[in-house]
Amino acid sequence: MKKITIKNINNIREAAIEFIATMDNKTVFAFEGNMGAGKTTFIKAICEELGVKDVINSPTFSIINEYRSNTTEKLIYHFDFYRINKISEAYDIGTEDYLSGGALCFIEWPEKIQELLPESTVYINISEQSGGSRVVTIN
Numbered sequence: 001m002k003k004i005t006i007k008n009i010n011n012i013r014e015a016a017i018e019f020i021a022t023m024d025n026k027t028v029f030a031f032e033g034n035m036g037a038g039k040t041t042f043i044k045a046i047c048e049e050l051g052v053k054d055v056i057n058s059p060t061f062s063i064i065n066e067y068r069s070n071t072t073e074k075l076i077y078h079f080d081f082y083r084i085n086k087i088s089e090a091y092d093i094g095t096e097d098y099l100s101g102g103a104l105c106f107i108e109w110p111e112k113i114q115e116l117l118p119e120s121t122v123y124i125n126i127s128e129q130s131g132g133s134r135v136v137t138i139n
Contacts, residue, residue, distance in 0.1 A: 006038070006134040015136065016045035019124075022138055026122050028099055030110035033126035038134050042126060043078055043106045050104075052076065063093060075103035081112040090116055 002022055006015045019042075023029075031039040044056040051071030059065040059080040067076040077098050084090055090113045099105055099118055110117060123139045 002138045004136040004138070006042070006136065008132065009041070012042065012045045013049060016042065016049045019046060019136065019138070020049055023122075026120060027102060028105045028107070028118055028121045029124060030107045030117060030121050031124045031126065032110065034128070037126040037128050039108045039126055040080070042134075042136065043108070046106065047076055047078070050074070050076065063089075064098070075101075077103055077105045079105065079107045081107065081109040084112055087113060087115060 004015050004018050006012050031043065033039050040058045047056050047067055051069035052067040053070045054067055056067065056078070057065065059078050060082060063080060063084065065078045067078065068074070069076065079095070079098075081090065095113060095116050099116060107113070107117075110121070110123075125137045125139070127135050127137070129135060
């Protein structure tokens with residue numbers, strides 16, 4: 001288990017760099033945390049540090065956004081399953097194909113699709129602390 005502290009929004013890029021250093025060859029990352037904990041903001045910082053130049057938005061309504069790193073050409077998928085009501089919706093968009101395709105997959109609200117997540121999934125919890133800092137726990 002590793003912990004990274006995001007003191008404030010000004011050091012989120014440093015935290016993203018620290019997170020990227022822990023990724024190894026893993027591809028599926030499940031981000032857990034309360035609404036407003038900073039999951040989307042942290043994933044955005046990670047994508048930017050990985051070389052994504054596109055505008056990075058929350059996929060809350062689209063469920064999935066696709067990006068490509070301008071530095072490595074690596075494909076990145078950002079999922080937000082908050083709005084799905086049943087697991088069949090995740091199956092309908094081919095989630096299992098995305099997760100097994102070798103691209104980086106960053107998933108918000110992974111508990112909604114738990115049965116689809118591979119054993120190798122890395123779980124990340126983001127929790128808000130008093131004073132507004134965040135602790136990122138990587139399991």
